[in-house]
Amino acid sequence: MKRRTFLKTLGLAGAATVAAAAPGLAAAPPAAGDGSQPLATLFDLSKCIGCGACVEACREANAARYPEPKKPFPPMYPSRVKVEDWSDKRDVTDRLTPYNWLFIQSASVAYQGKTQEIHMPRRCMHCIKPPCANLCPWGAASKAQNGSVRINTDICLGGAKCKTVCPWSVPQRQTGVGLYLDILPSLAGNGVMYKCDRCYDRVAAGGVPACIEACPNEVQSIGPRSEIVEKAHALAKSMNGFIYGETENGGTGTLYVSPAPFELLQAAAPPGPGRPGLAPVADAMSFESTLAAAAFMAPVAAVAGAFLRAAKRGQDGKNAQDAQGERHDRS
Amino acid sequence: MTGPNVSPWTKRLFAVTVFGLGLTGVAQMPIFSRYYIADIPGFGWLGDFVVTHIMHYVLAVAFLFLTFRFAATYVLSWRRDSGLTTSGVVRTGLYAALIATGAARMIKNFSGVYLGEWTVLVVDWTHLFLAMVLLGAVLWARWSGRSGYMAR
Numbered sequence: 316m317k318r319r320t321f322l323k324t325l326g327l328a329g330a331a332t333v334a335a336a337a338p339g340l341a342a343a344p345p346a347a348g349d350g351s352q353p354l355a356t357l358f359d360l361s362k363c364i365g366c367g368a369c370v371e372a373c374r375e376a377n378a379a380r381y382p383e384p385k386k387p388f389p390p391m392y393p394s395r396v397k398v399e400d401w402s403d404k405r406d407v408t409d410r411l412t413p414y415n416w417l418f419i420q421s422a423s424v425a426y427q428g429k430t431q432e433i434h435m436p437r438r439c440m441h442c443i444k445p446p447c448a449n450l451c452p453w454g455a456a457s458k459a460q461n462g463s464v465r466i467n468t469d470i471c472l473g474g475a476k477c478k479t480v481c482p483w484s485v486p487q488r489q490t491g492v493g494l495y496l497d498i499l500p501s502l503a504g505n506g507v508m509y510k511c512d513r514c515y516d517r518v519a520a521g522g523v524p525a526c527i528e529a530c531p532n533e534v535q536s537i538g539p540r541s542e543i544v545e546k547a548h549a550l551a552k553s554m555n556g557f558i559y560g561e562t563e564n565g566g567t568g569t570l571y572v573s574p575a576p577f578e579l580l581q582a583a584a585p586p587g588p589g590r591p592g593l594a595p596v597a598d599a600m601s602f603e604s605t606l607a608a609a610a611f612m613a614p615v616a617a618v619a620g621a622f623l624r625a626a627k628r629g630q631d632g633k634n635a636q637d638a639q640g641e642r643h644d645r646s
Numbered sequence: 647m648t649g650p651n652v653s654p655w656t657k658r659l660f661a662v663t664v665f666g667l668g669l670t671g672v673a674q675m676p677i678f679s680r681y682y683i684a685d686i687p688g689f690g691w692l693g694d695f696v697v698t699h700i701m702h703y704v705l706a707v708a709f710l711f712l713t714f715r716f717a718a719t720y721v722l723s724w725r726r727d728s729g730l731t732t733s734g735v736v737r738t739g740l741y742a743a744l745i746a747t748g749a750a751r752m753i754k755n756f757s758g759v760y761l762g763e764w765t766v767l768v769v770d771w772t773h774l775f776l777a778m779v780l781l782g783a784v785l786w787a788r789w790s791g792r793s794g795y796m797a798r
Binding site: 393396444446449450451452453454455457459460470474476479480503565599600602604607609611613614616617620621622624625628 | 680766
């Protein structure tokens with residue numbers, strides 16, 4: 316029995332015991348909220364045993380949306396443009412791929428004289444100001460009212476700009492699939508980008524993401540962001556723990572609460588391809604609101620200036636006429 | 647932009663602003679890095695999406711100031727002397743549509759604003775399409791000797 320399967324079995328057994336004692340806890344609650352504010356999720360990392368039930372549930376729930384690329388891939392120019400093909404490595408679960416939108420990052424850390432094994436389910440952070448959606452030039456990435464950040468795989472060209480600007484490099488590309496094949500497959504585009512959309516359709520239908528539903532230890536909860544932030548602070552206080560995701564990149568829809576500092580987790584599980592980091596992240600889009608305000612003020616200033624100038628010219632013309640009249644009277 | 651009493655430096659500033667908007671707009675597509683242009687010494691910034699995005703916003707501020715100043719001056723005084731040429735009407739219409747779609751793009755990036763997946767798509771594609779049409783209109787106006795906005 317694999318370690319992960321063993322842990323999952325243990326977790327499921329534990330959950331079944333709890334459910335028997337309190338049946339109300341067994342059913343995952345629907346994603347709460349009246350739609351007035353985006354939803355966020357909270358991960359209590361002290362509960363996660365790394366069983367991988369969330370990963371399996373995610374793969375099962377999204378299997379029908381995974382790419383089925385056409386082979387052979389069209390040649391791409393120039394030669395620096397590389398094929399990214401994960402279609403023969405669909406079983407990879409230890410990182411993000413186009414076929415794996417959630418994985419468990421594990422770190423063994425020593426903190427306050429105690430060594431702890433901490434497991435972190437990692438996926439898209441669903442930023443409040445998502446650089447991927449704000450900077451996508453093709454309208455393929457967008458943020459939804461419920462806080463999910465989504466990529467429209469029907470129109471994505473796979474330029475991977477979203478991955479470049481994402482502070483965690485979350486979106487993953489699969490070559491040989493998507494709209495670029497119908498436009499200029501050799502000269503522009505390179506497939507489609509894939510990532511977690513926090514089970515948008517399930518949530519829109521009143522349910523919860525598959526990863527939350529499948530978790531035997533109720534590691535994750537979902538709700539309006541203000542409530543989740545409050546809950547995260549209460550949880551962090553109760554365990555003397557640490558929060559990640561509340562302020563990162565200007566705020567995200569994914570909050571982690573850990574009993575050990577995230578710097579230690581980052582050092583123990585360093586980031587790499589398909590493995591997001593846990594370092595502090597500045598607000599990448601902070602300049603936008605300032606410049607947008609300037610852009611909306613510029614026309615007002617220009618029109619006001621033009622009116623003042625016209626008024627001044629009118630006054631100057633009137634003064635010149637008056638002066639001319641006076642000279643005429645004197646003569 | 648040509649019109650009565652527009653100084654040469656203002657015309658040059660307007661031309662540079664429009665060119666800059668076009669360049670930084672194209673730079674939003676990941677093509678300058680793909681096609682080695684960002685590898686040319688001094689052009690590396692063209693491959694930096696955030697830098698070119700900031701530049702696009704800054705240039706948009708200058709462009710909006712100039713276009714609204716021209717528009718207000720046209721309404722207040724220039725139109726008494728002459729009207730817009732056909733090519734002037736075409737380009738002015740394109741600028742107006744680009745401003746509208748650009749404003750929608752800026753608004754959709756505010757936190758708490760959700761335009762919907764398909765609205766975002768339509769706005770982005772329209773902005774891109776209009777920019778390509780404007781490029782054609784500007785080249786046509788220049789090559790056919792119709793670069794003036796105002797009838798003489």
